[in-house]
Amino acid sequence: MGTSFSAPALVVDRGGILLIGILKETATGETRVALLPESLKSLLAQGIAVTVEAGAGVAAGASDAAYTEAGAIVTADRGSILTDADLLPVVNAPGAADQARLKPGAVVIGFLKPLDNPEALATAIARPVTLFSMELVPRISRAQSIDALYSMATVAGYKAIIAAAGLLPRLFPMLMTAAGTIPPARVFVIGAGVAGLQAIATARRLGAVVEAYDVRAAAGEQVRSLGAKFLDVDLGGISTEGGGGYAAELTEEALDRGRDLITRTAAHSDVIVTTAQVPGRPAPRLIRRAAVEAMRPGSVLVDMAAPAGGNCELTRPGVTQSIGGITLLAPLNLPTEVPVHASQLYARNILNFVALIAKKGVLAVDLADEVLAGACVAHEGSPVNPRVARLLTDSLTR
Numbered sequence: 001m002g003t004s005f006s007a008p009a010l011v012v013d014r015g016g017i018l019l020i021g022i023l024k025e026t027a028t029g030e031t032r033v034a035l036l037p038e039s040l041k042s043l044l045a046q047g048i049a050v051t052v053e054a055g056a057g058v059a060a061g062a063s064d065a066a067y068t069e070a071g072a073i074v075t076a077d078r079g080s081i082l083t084d085a086d087l088l089p090v091v092n093a094p095g096a097a098d099q100a101r102l103k104p105g106a107v108v109i110g111f112l113k114p115l116d117n118p119e120a121l122a123t124a125i126a127r128p129v130t131l132f133s134m135e136l137v138p139r140i141s142r143a144q145s146i147d148a149l150y151s152m153a154t155v156a157g158y159k160a161i162i163a164a165a166g167l168l169p170r171l172f173p174m175l176m177t178a179a180g181t182i183p184p185a186r187v188f189v190i191g192a193g194v195a196g197l198q199a200i201a202t203a204r205r206l207g208a209v210v211e212a213y214d215v216r217a218a219a220g221e222q223v224r225s226l227g228a229k230f231l232d233v234d235l236g237g238i239s240t241e242g243g244g245g246y247a248a249e250l251t252e253e254a255l256d257r258g259r260d261l262i263t264r265t266a267a268h269s270d271v272i273v274t275t276a277q278v279p280g281r282p283a284p285r286l287i288r289r290a291a292v293e294a295m296r297p298g299s300v301l302v303d304m305a306a307p308a309g310g311n312c313e314l315t316r317p318g319v320t321q322s323i324g325g326i327t328l329l330a331p332l333n334l335p336t337e338v339p340v341h342a343s344q345l346y347a348r349n350i351l352n353f354v355a356l357i358a359k360k361g362v363l364a365v366d367l368a369d370e371v372l373a374g375a376c377v378a379h380e381g382s383p384v385n386p387r388v389a390r391l392l393t394d395s396l397t398r
């Protein structure tokens with residue numbers, strides 16, 4: 001079977017069987033794996049071979065034996081996977097030493113963080129390989145089945161509520177017992193995008209009374225459809241919608257109106273889950289110290305925007321703090337706490353991506369396809385994404 005890249009990419013025919021390599025993730029705290037044993041059937045049926053690094057799936061509940069049974073070759077020799085694989089689906093970007101070993105013509109797909117940390121990809125970008133970033137996949141209908149940000153935000157939104165419920169010294173549901181009635185917990189969700197909506201749905205399933213705030217008016221209907229109350233703020237008619245369903249960056253004055261509402265709502269909230277983000281910008285600082293101090297002792301605040309700096313001015317990304325009896329969580333990677341289903345969803349996104357570039361066991365990357373062009377970080381030794389190119393040039397001239 002051959003390997004070909006169609007225009008405007010190269011056309012290469014290496015012959016032989018397409019080999020997919022699954023590496024054991026090396027990032028601290030990572031528990032996910034890019035493909036599970038259950039993912040292999042459709043690949044093997046196309047004549048694609050799969051090699052897996054020993055232990056790659058263990059943290060996600062997939063043993064080496066399960067991969068072998070599914071038809072993969074399991075090896076402890078990471079180097080041979082790097083040098084032999086044509087296609088490397090990964091969760092996180094491999095390190096520079098691994099990048100240096102990639103087979104010429106290899107394709108890497110994963111959360112490569114090309115805009116946050118392009119320097120970490122510099123070795124691979126300079127090599128004759130193709131890099132696709134899950135973060136850059138255009139958020140259009142046709143690409144929904146490969147939208148891994150969506151999958152991970154869904155898992156994270158669920159887990160944020162479960163983490164808060166575990167720490168809260170109260171129950172979530174209203175209970176009517178012979179010993180009296182317990183009122184329901186009050187949950188406030190800030191940012192009703194993918195993660196926020198899943199947080200709302202999860203809190204509602206647990207019986208909490210939920211309020212939510214978002215600058216996008218379109219979010220209101222979705223919030224209400226989940227049985228939560230949408231809190232409106234008069235932002236003076238300014239445009240709050242950026243492109244692709246995302247929010248626009250707001251003026252300080254508009255942000256202040258949101259901050260006032262948040263401080264008022266925090267005073268009667270047992271749990272706040274905050275998810276507000278603006279693509280490519282630091283997370284908006286929406287929660288003042290006064291809002292945290294207004295919460296009752298024992299309350300829990302989960303700042304899901306921590307990877308982008310956080311929505312709360314007290315947030316320290318990755319650090320759990322106790323502030324006047326309030327627990328402030330700032331998790332950096334909640335999906336790793338649900339490794340089985342996070343891997344399952346991610347693996348399906350990966351399989352759907354692979355279906356775009358491998359037809360009947362032949363690798364055929366068509367960079368004229370808007371999904372592939374959008375997701376492509378670099379190809380054949382040069383950055384394809386203009387923002388990545390600019391960031392790399394800037395870093396060289398610093």
Ligand code: NAD
Binds near residue numbers: 144194215
């Ligand atoms: P995100 O993670 O960038 O932001 C999370 C939420 O924060 C968004 O709802 C945003 O409006 C909100 N926000 C930003 N600034 C705020 C502020 N100052 N105050 C309050 N809230 C603020 O976005 P996301 O969750 O990835 O996606 C947002 C929306 O994009 C989705 O709800 C959906 O409509 C759309 N989307 C479409 C597709 C698709 O078509 N394939 C995929 C993903 C998302």
